Amino acid sequence: MTQTSNDKSALLLASTVISGIVAYLMVLQKNNIESYFVTPVVMYFCLNLYFAGSWKVSRVAQIAVFVLVLAIGIPMIGFTNSLYLQVAVTICIFAAMSLGLNVVVGFAGLLDLGYAAFFAVGAYLWAIFAGSQANEFIAGNLFPLNGNLVFVFIPLALFVAAGFGALLGLPVLKVKGDYLAIITLGLGEVIRVLANNLNKPINITNGSQGVRIAPNPENSPLAFITVPLSEATGIPFFQMQLTMYYVLILVVVAAVAVFVTRLDNSRIGRAWVAIREDEVAAQAMGIPLVRTKLIAFATGASFAGAMGVLYAAVIGFISPNDFNFERSTQILAMVVLGGLGSIQGVIVGAAIVISLNQLVLVEISRVLQLVKLPPRFDPTQYQQLIYGVILIAMMIVRPKGLVPAKRNPAKLENLEHGELAKGVK
Amino acid sequence: MLLNVNKARKVFGGLTAVNDVTFQVPEKSIISVIGPNGAGKTTFFNMITGIYKPTSGEIMFDNQNMIGLRPDEVTEKGIARTFQNIRLFGAMTTLENVLVGRHTRATTSFLDAILHNNNYKQDERAGLLRAKELLEFVGLLDKRDELAANLPYGEQRRLEIARALATNPKLILLDEPTAGMNPQETEETKHLIRRLRDEQGITVVLIEHDMRVVMTISDNVTVLDYGTKIAEGLPHEVRNNPQVIEAYLGRGAAAGEFGKTAEGGEAA
Numbered sequence: 299m300t301q302t303s304n305d306k307s308a309l310l311l312a313s314t315v316i317s318g319i320v321a322y323l324m325v326l327q328k329n330n331i332e333s334y335f336v337t338p339v340v341m342y343f344c345l346n347l348y349f350a351g352s353w354k355v356s357r358v359a360q361i362a363v364f365v366l367v368l369a370i371g372i373p374m375i376g377f378t379n380s381l382y383l384q385v386a387v388t389i390c391i392f393a394a395m396s397l398g399l400n401v402v403v404g405f406a407g408l409l410d411l412g413y414a415a416f417f418a419v420g421a422y423l424w425a426i427f428a429g430s431q432a433n434e435f436i437a438g439n440l441f442p443l444n445g446n447l448v449f450v451f452i453p454l455a456l457f458v459a460a461g462f463g464a465l466l467g468l469p470v471l472k473v474k475g476d477y478l479a480i481i482t483l484g485l486g487e488v489i490r491v492l493a494n495n496l497n498k499p500i501n502i503t504n505g506s507q508g509v510r511i512a513p514n515p516e517n518s519p520l521a522f523i524t525v526p527l528s529e530a531t532g533i534p535f536f537q538m539q540l541t542m543y544y545v546l547i548l549v550v551v552a553a554v555a556v557f558v559t560r561l562d563n564s565r566i567g568r569a570w571v572a573i574r575e576d577e578v579a580a581q582a583m584g585i586p587l588v589r590t591k592l593i594a595f596a597t598g599a600s601f602a603g604a605m606g607v608l609y610a611a612v613i614g615f616i617s618p619n620d621f622n623f624e625r626s627t628q629i630l631a632m633v634v635l636g637g638l639g640s641i642q643g644v645i646v647g648a649a650i651v652i653s654l655n656q657l658v659l660v661e662i663s664r665v666l667q668l669v670k671l672p673p674r675f676d677p678t679q680y681q682q683l684i685y686g687v688i689l690i691a692m693m694i695v696r697p698k699g700l701v702p703a704k705r706n707p708a709k710l711e712n713l714e715h716g717e718l719a720k721g722v723k
Numbered sequence: 724m725l726l727n728v729n730k731a732r733k734v735f736g737g738l739t740a741v742n743d744v745t746f747q748v749p750e751k752s753i754i755s756v757i758g759p760n761g762a763g764k765t766t767f768f769n770m771i772t773g774i775y776k777p778t779s780g781e782i783m784f785d786n787q788n789m790i791g792l793r794p795d796e797v798t799e800k801g802i803a804r805t806f807q808n809i810r811l812f813g814a815m816t817t818l819e820n821v822l823v824g825r826h827t828r829a830t831t832s833f834l835d836a837i838l839h840n841n842n843y844k845q846d847e848r849a850g851l852l853r854a855k856e857l858l859e860f861v862g863l864l865d866k867r868d869e870l871a872a873n874l875p876y877g878e879q880r881r882l883e884i885a886r887a888l889a890t891n892p893k894l895i896l897l898d899e900p901t902a903g904m905n906p907q908e909t910e911e912t913k914h915l916i917r918r919l920r921d922e923q924g925i926t927v928v929l930i931e932h933d934m935r936v937v938m939t940i941s942d943n944v945t946v947l948d949y950g951t952k953i954a955e956g957l958p959h960e961v962r963n964n965p966q967v968i969e970a971y972l973g974r975g976a977a978a979g980e981f982g983k984t985a986e987g988g989e990a991a
Contacts, residue, residue, distance in 0.1 A: 557837050564836035564843065565822075565829045565850075568815070572823045575812035582772060582806075584798035584827035584890050593833060639814075705816045705870065 306349075307359035314346040314363050318371045325378045337661050340382055341653065343371060351642055351701070368548060373541050377533055383540050385656050387612055390547040391605050393648035394554045396632040397641065398601030401558060403630065404639035404703070405567060406594035407574025408471070409479040411626055412486020416599035418493055418621035419462050420455035420606020424448065425509040425616050426502065428519075434501040442511070448519040451607050452550070459603020460596040467595035471588055474577070486626055493618040508617025511610065515539075519611050520546065543612050550608065551645075554601055559641055561597070563706060570594050571639070635692055637699025646700050650692075659684055724783075725750045725894055725926050726771070726802075731780035733766055733950075740766040742950040743780065748894065751920055753927045755937045757961075758947035759970055764930045765807060767947065768896050772804050773797040785893065799827045803892035805883040807899045807930070813872030817863055817882055820871050821854040824889030854889065860922075861885045861915065877908040881915065888923065895919065897929040901936055909933060913940055938962060946970065 321343045324336045349355075350363040376383025395417060402410045426432050428448070432441040470481050497505030515521060515535050520542045528538040561567045569590045572580040581587050610616050628651060636647025659681040692700070726748035733741040741763045748754050756764050769775045771782060773794040782789040789797060803824075812820050829850055835843040858864040861881040866874060871882060880900060887895055900916065901909045913936055919925045931937045937944060937958065944961040946954040948970040954961050961967055 560839060561833075561836050565826060565831040565846070566833055566836055568819055568823050569826055571815055571819075572812050572826075575814055576810045578774070578794075579806065579810035579812065580823070581794040582774075582798060582804055582810075583824045583886065584795045585823070586793070586795045597833075703814075705814065705819060 304354055305356065306353045307355040310346065310349055310353055310355050310359055310363060313349070314343070314366050317343040317346065318366060321371070322374055322378075325375050325382075334661065334665060336379075337657050340375060341657065343367065344649075348646060373544065376541055376544065377537060380537055380540055383544055385653060387540065387544050387547055388656065389649050389652045390544070390551045391609050391612070392629065392632060392652055393645045394547075394551045394605045395602050395629050396636065396644040396648045397551075397554050397558050398598040398605075399629050400598075400633050400639065400641070400644045401561070401570070401601075402594050402598035403633055404637075404644070405562065405570035405574065406591060407570075408591060408594065409475070409482070410595075410598070411479050411483035411623070411630070412489070413482075413598070413602060413629055414621040414623075414625035415466075415486040415489035416459045416462060416602035417606045417609070417625070418489050418616075418618075419459045419599075420603035421610040421616045421620070422493060422503060422509065422606075423455050423458060423603070424451050424607040425511055425610040427451070428611070429509055429511040431501075431504055431509045434504075442514075442517060445514075445517045445519040445521055448607065448611055452604050455603035455607045456600040459606070460600035462603075463596040463599025464592050467592050468588075471591045471595065483623065483626075486621075486623065490618050490621050493621065503618075506618060508615055509610075510615045513614060519543075540612070543608070547608055547612075550604065554604075555641060555645070562641065566590070566593065574639075631689060635689065635699060637701045637703055639703035640699060640701050643699045643701035643703065650700070654685060654688060655681075724748065725785060726928070727781075727783040728771065729781045729783070731767070731770055731777045731782060733763075733770055733775055734778045740950050741770065741777075741947075744947065744950075744952045746945060746952070748926060748928055750893075751924060751926055752942045753916065753920055753929070753940055755941040755944045755958075756928065756930050756947060757932070757934075757937055757944060761949075762947040762970075763950040764947055765898060766950075768804065768898055768930065771797075771896065772802060795827070798890050798892075801891070801893040802896065803887035803890045803894070804896040805880070805887055805898055805900065807902065809876075809879050809883055811871040811879055811882060811886070813870065815871060816868050817871055817874065818851075818854055818858065818867040820882055820886050821857055821889045822850050824886040825850050825853060826890075828889075828891050857885045857888050860888070860918075877904055877911075880904070880912065884915065884919070888919075888925070892925060894926045894928065897927065897931075899930055899932060901931065901933050909936060912936075916940055934962075 317339060321336070321339045324333065324339055344367060346363050347367050350360045372383065372386050376386065395413070399410065399413050402408050402413070427441060427443050428445065428451075430441050433439055466482075466485050470478060470485070473481060493503045494506050496503040497507075503509065513536070515525060518524070518539060520539065524535065524539045524542050527533075527542075528535045531538070569580065569585045572583065572585060573587065573590060577587060632647035632651045633644050634647070635650060636645065637643030662684060663681060696702075724747045726746070728744060728746040730743045730745055731741055732739065732743050744767060746767075756767065758764050766775065770777050771789070773789065773792050773796065777790060784800060784802060787800060789800065792800070812823060815823070829846050831843050831846045835846070855864065858867055861884055863878060863882055863885065866878065871879065874882060884895075884897070884900070897916070901912050904912060916927055916929065917940060919927055941958050944954075944956065944958050945952060946961055946964075946967050953966045953970060954964045956964070
């Protein structure tokens with residue numbers, strides 16, 4: 299891309315660097331913790347990522363902004379105030395999951411209201427074996443497992459959740475539309491109820507008490523790198539660990555985004571979209587419906603499973619209520635808000651829903667407390683109301699999502715006619 | 724015979740939609756199926772393509788039994804179709820619609836797509852080349868990046884044909900390919916159908932209401948009425964068949980009595 303008159307690369311870089319420095323300085327001021335301005339500035343700093351995608355800027359500037367914000371800015375701010383890092387980690391976890399749900403709902407058009415079930419599968423898989431819970435039903439006091447096994451459990455959860463997805467999908471996918479939505483809703487609840495009740499006769503999930511992974515610096519995932527780094531820099535262990543999780547999860551999200559993009563631009567992704575657009579025509583064009591839908595279901599489920607492992611590792615405590623119907627609708631809200639079928643969109647959607655819930659609404663409540671309202675009108679109680687109003691407003695303004703899905707233009711120009719002879723059959 | 728339908732019957736509850744129809748399609752021919760509305764033509768197509776399973780009878784294509792195959796399996800065997808009311812993938816581009824048609828002939832697996840390995844690259848490339856060829860064939864190459872839903876009506880019909888061709892069919896079933904077209908578009912479509920056979924070597928079976936089209940391009944015409952085959956033969960034979968005229972116009976008109984009397988000829 300060449301420099302043109304309306305190229306905003308310089309503006310974007312300036313905006314990123316300045317807001318980054320301001321945000322960092324503000325966070326450094328410990329007595330500033332009560333300030334109402336820190337969160338907006340930090341959020342604006344992160345908003346530059348969105349500008350990098352939507353403004354007309356050069357590739358170099360785009361990459362620079364991603365590095366500045368994701369690799370430098372957020373960790374540095376996070377070292378001082380881990381709240382922001384915590385939010386960033388949560389956003390990444392949910393971004394990967396909404397990418398997975400996007401495959402099911404956005405591409406293949408199968409409304410899945412029980413997606414959190416697959417998240418639960420991954421989370422329990424790790425929590426049970428990485429905590430001491432597995433000792434309850436496996437003799438020999440072998441647990442907790444070595445934390446580094448998380449790298450084995452992520453792919454394992456990928457396959458286990460995909461298996462669950464296929465298993466649940468098989469009887470379900472013969473029905474369509476609203477019926478499918480209701481059945482997935484039911485199956486999602488089944489998994490939650492199972493988690494709630496599998497504490498007797500054998501205590502597998504510890505029931506409604508949930509499963510805890512005791513924090514242990516020696517035996518935590520990534521300890522081999524976190525401990526020396528923490529000693530070398532003097533940053534407290536758990537702060538450092540969160541940063542390392544952030545890096546790991548960022549890599550996983552990037553990998554998931556690449557996978558999904560590649561699938562989207564392949565025979566499989568096109569088959570998904572074709573099924574969404576017109577099932578009868580898709581089948582008449584030679585697409586086996588059940589198999590293709592099953593692949594979509596299993597793919598979506600597998601990403602949720604993998605993120606479940608990471609979620610359990612980061613949070614250290616899970617209970618059946620983390621995977622209820624509200625969780626499923628929250629992920630669905632991210633997908634719809636960001637733009638069904640749009641890969642950038644659903645990531646933006648995840649960022650908005652999570653930051654709304656964990657930062658913006660909290661801040662709004664704090665600001666509202668300045669106005670001395672009678673105690674009955676405690677603004678913190680209106681968080682969900684404000685959340686709902688914001689979601690409705692966004693959908694009215696952008697009914698196709700914040701970043702509507704676009705189909706890629708063809709790259710026929712690169713093809714030469716002389717090559718027609720070989721390989722075309 | 725490329726397609727051999729023997730006494731195919733389809734019953735919906737108490738209604739016999741297709742009644743023991745025997746129908747043969749020689750290779751590289753253009754055969755028309757005509758009949759009044761509700762005669763069972765589309766049901767007949769749906770049986771051949773596996774959407775409906777015949778109540779009885781047999782369907783042989785290329786000496787293979789087609790009964791019990793799913794529509795996607797029928798497509799894989801080499802029968803492609805278009806739809807009476809256009810069924811394109813509206814949110815996909817013109818080119819992507821054609822690429823979808825190539826699904827059964829493409830070899831990219833799930834893993835190939837994720838890894839972007841050589842198989843994926845070659846397969847995509849082959850697909851793009853074939854799609855380009857087909858879009859050129861139907862004259863839509865310059866519209867390749869338009870969303871299918873945004874194409875004008877006539878072009879959507881042509882895109883449906885290109886998409887069907889992408890499945891590499893031996894036989895293509897066209898369900899009212901000129902419905903809703905103006906005379907010029909109809910002429911172009913007729914020309915395109917001839918080229919399907921002459922240039923691509925594909926056998927064509929079409930359902931059509933426009934008699935100018937039927938009479939000028941068909942090698943053979945089959946007439947259905949109330950699910951039963953009432954006539955079959957060369958276009959001019961069918962045109963003069965009293966049973967066919969009766970099916971279309973009613974018995975009075977067929978007997979030539981309509982309009983004979985000043986009162987309006989209610990005689991039947």
